[in-house]
Amino acid sequence: MVGTRPPVLAILPLLLFDLMERLVRRLILAVLLNLSLLAVAQASPDKVHSTIVFTDNLQKDAALSKRLNAPILLVVSQEHCPFCDLLKREVLNPMALSGDYRDKVVMREILIDLGETLINFEGKSEDAAEFAHRYDVYLTPTLLFLDPHGNELSKRIVGVNTVELFYFYLTSAIDSAREKMQ
Incomplete structure (x- = not known):
């Protein structure tokens, strides 16, 4: 076959x-x-899981600031802000996780684009965007260094220029704010 x-x-x-x-x-x-x-x-990740505490009550944060005799580092950011994500991922989260600044600064964050409300330093309810507007914050991220009464202690940091130098600027601003708290 x-x-x-x-x-x-x-x-x-x-x-x-x-x-x-x-x-x-x-x-x-x-x-x-x-x-x-x-x-x-x-x-x-596209979104950064922040170790910085989101705040909705600055009056409580002010009480902690007063008790620690430490300034408030208020990060003003937005949900869809790539520079905010970069700053948190590369600088702020590692700084918070290190524990080196736990008793030196009260790190908090507010989002200004989600229509959230917060309790301001005077104990009044206020839209987060309105709060930021009162501080002349128009760009994110903006870092404010505040005393327990909401007064700015050192020069704010607006935006992210170079991540490599940002830590230096941030620690200098924190040190300046701490000196003014003393």
């Missing part, structure tokens, strides 16, 4: 085995690709 083709039923198991082998390879490749994408997404 030279030159005759084998019956279809005879090669069907071979075809099915080949098909299954290709499907398994593709499935394994898809799983590995998804795992690698998940790892990348976790390593570089």
